[in-house]
Amino acid sequence: MQKSDFYYELPDALIAQAPLAERSAARMLIVDGRQGTWQDARICDLPDLLQPGDLLVLNDTRVLPARLQARKATGGAVELLLDRLVDAREGWFLAKSSKALRPGMRLHLPGAVATVEEKDGMEVRLSLSADAQWLPILEAEGSMPLPPYIRRAPEASDRERYQTIYAAHPGAVAAPTAGLHFDAQLLDALAARGVERTFVTLHVGAGTFLPVRSDDITEHPMHAETMEVSATTVAAVAAAKARGKRVIAVGTTACRALETAAQDGTLRPYTGETRLFIYPGKTFQVIDGLLTNFHLPESTLLMLVCAFAGMECMLAAYRHAVAEGYRFFSYGDAMLISPQVGQR
Template sequence: MHPKDLNIADFTYELPEEKIAFFPLAQRDASRLLVYKAGTMTTDTYQHIDQYIPEHALAVFNNTKVVEARILFKKPTGGQIEIFCLEPHEGYADITTAMAQQGTVQWLCLIGGASKWKSGQVLSRSIPGPGGDTLLEARFLEKRNDSFLIELSWTPASLSFAEVLHVTGQIPLPPYIKRVAEAADEERYQTVYAAHDGSVAAPTAGLHFTHEVLQKLDQKKIQTDFVTLHVGAGTFKPVKAEVMNDHEMHAEFISVSPQLIRNIAGRREHPLIAVGTTSLRTLESLYWLGAKLLRDRHCFDNGIPYINQWEAYEEALQQYPAHAVLDALIAYLSEKQLTSLVAKTQILIAPGYRFKMADALVTNFHQPSSTLLLLVAAFIGSDWRKVYAYALEHDFRFLSYGDGSLLWRAH
C-alpha cells in the first residue's frame, strides 16, 4: 500500500492524561529508556544508553535551539493578544538569516485574540533591561491560509531578532502541556548542546542527554555529530484527514555540514543512530537530495534544495546506492563552494517508506494519530503497538517531557 492511502485511524492508541509528563524530571538522564531490538524489549535509564550502542557507531543529534517564540502584547483597553512566531517570511534565505535581522523583520505567526486586533492598529510593548528599554512593535500585514504575516520592528535597532525574542518572548511549551511556562523551562526545554536559534519546539529526544552521558559515548568510541533542523509548530499539527493523501506535511529548514556527510559515507558497516525524529528526517532527506542530484545535477540551480512529502516514494529515485548519493552531495557542496548544505524538507515518513540511512532511532513516545507515530510505525513495523502497550503498562511517561526509547530497525 502506498502511504498516500494509509488511514490515520489505524495509527492510534488510548493515551490517558495521567501518562503525559507535564513537568521534566529533576535529572535529565534519570528518564527511563525502553530498548527495542529484534522484537524484544528491555527497560533501563538514559544514564546507561551507551551500553546498548556498539563501538564506532555514529550518533547524530539535532543542535537547534528553541527560541522564545511567544510574545504577549496588551492593548490600550487592557485586552491581551498573543503572537506565536512560526517561521520567517519566504523572502529570507533561511531561519538563521531571519534571526540575524536588525531593526525589523517579517514573520508568519499564529495570533491569539486576532479578532481583537483592528486593522491598522500597532501593538507595542516596552521591556526594561540593564542596557535600557527595548521597544517592540507589531504590525498586521496580511492573512494567510493558516497564519498571519506580521512585521515586527524594535529599538535599539542594533539588536538582532534572536536577541529581541530573548528579551521579550516566552518559551513555547507544546499545546498538550497545559500549564504556563516557568523559569525552569527556559533551561529544561532545551538540549544541553543547543547551538543555533530557530525552533519553536524542542527536539525532545535530546532532552535526556547530559554532558556525562555524552562523555560515556565518547569513552566507548561512539562518534557523535550534529545536524540542524529548526522544528516548526507543524510538528504538533494533528492529522485531520482520514487518509494521508489529504494531509499536508509541514516543511522545515535543515543545515548539514560537509564533514558530517563525509562521516556518514565513511562509517561502512557501523550503525547510524538518529537521536530524535528530526535528526532522522534530516538524515533520510540527505539521501533524496543526493538522489535528485544524480538524476539531474542542475536541479537545485534555481532555488533552495527541497524535498516534498511524496518524492521519497518515487521509484525513479530508489535506485541509487547510499555511497553514490553522499558523494553527489559532497561534490555539489564543493562545486558551489558551500560550507553547509541548507535545504527544506517536507518528507513524510510512514509505513511503506524504505529507509536508506538510519539503523536506530532514539525518540520519545508520541501522540496518537500523529505523523511522528507514523514515522515510528515505518521504522519498526507493526511492533510499534507492542512497544507502546509495553510503555503504558510499565508506567513510562509520554510526550515531550516524558521518557523515551532506543529503537533498532530490522534490516
C-alpha cells in the same frame, strides 16, 4: 492508510508535566523492529548498548522563548507563537485573537511594532521596522513555548531544561526532545566507549504540534521547517558506513534532516526547508537506528517510527509502555529503535 490506524489509549497521568531531576535518569524501551520484540532499560545504559564507531547524529537547534503577547491598535490582545524566522526582521507566527488578523494591520509589542504582511491559513507573516529584530525581542519578552499537553505555565527552570545541553543555533520553537536526555556525564561515557557524534540543525516549528486533520494520512500537508546538513556531517556519516557501523539519529528531527538530504538516494550537504512526511511504506536512506521519545496518538511522528520499525511492533511496544507506566511526550522517557526488515 487511515489516521485512526495510529491511535492508542493513553491515560493523562502518564503525560510528563515536568522533567526528571537528572536528564539521564529516564527509562528507555529498546525496540527491535526485526524481531518485533522489546525490553525495558534506562537511558544511562546507552553506552553499553552502542558499539565503538557507531555514530550519533544530534540536532543542535536552540529553542527560542517563542511565545509573545501583542496588542492591536484597537487594544485587542493577540497571542503570537513563532513558527519560523524568515530573516532578522520577518517571521511566520501562529496568531490567536478574538478576530482574525488581516494584511496591513499593525501589532504593538514591547518596544516595537509589527506589520501583518501576509496571511496563510492559521499563520501570519510579520515584519518589524528597520530598527528592530525578532531575536532580541523574543529573548527579552518571550516565554518558553511548552507544548499544549504540558498544562502549566512555563517556569524559569524551563529555559534550561526545555533545551539540549549542546543547543547552538537559535531558531526552534519546540525542543528536539530525544536530546533532552543527554547530560555531560552521558556524553562523556559515550565518547569513552568510542561512540562518535555529529550534528545537524533542524529548527522545529510550531506546526509539529498541529494534528493530522485528514483521515487519509497521505493527504496531510506537512509544515515547513528550516534545516541544514553540513559537509562535515555528510563525511561523518560516510565514514561510519564505510567502517560498517550504525548511524543513529537522536530524535525524529535529526532523522528527517538526514532523510531530506538523501532524497535522491545519496546523502549530500543541504540547506533549506523540509516538508518531508515519513509514514509506513516510505524507505529510509540513511539511518540504522533511532533514539526518540514517545509521541502523540495519530501524530506524524508516531507514523514515522511505525514506518521505521513496523506498525504492529511499534503500537504493541506503545501498549507495553502504557502498561508499565512509562512517562510520555516531551519531558518523558525514551525509546531506542532498530528498523524492521527491509529498512536498513
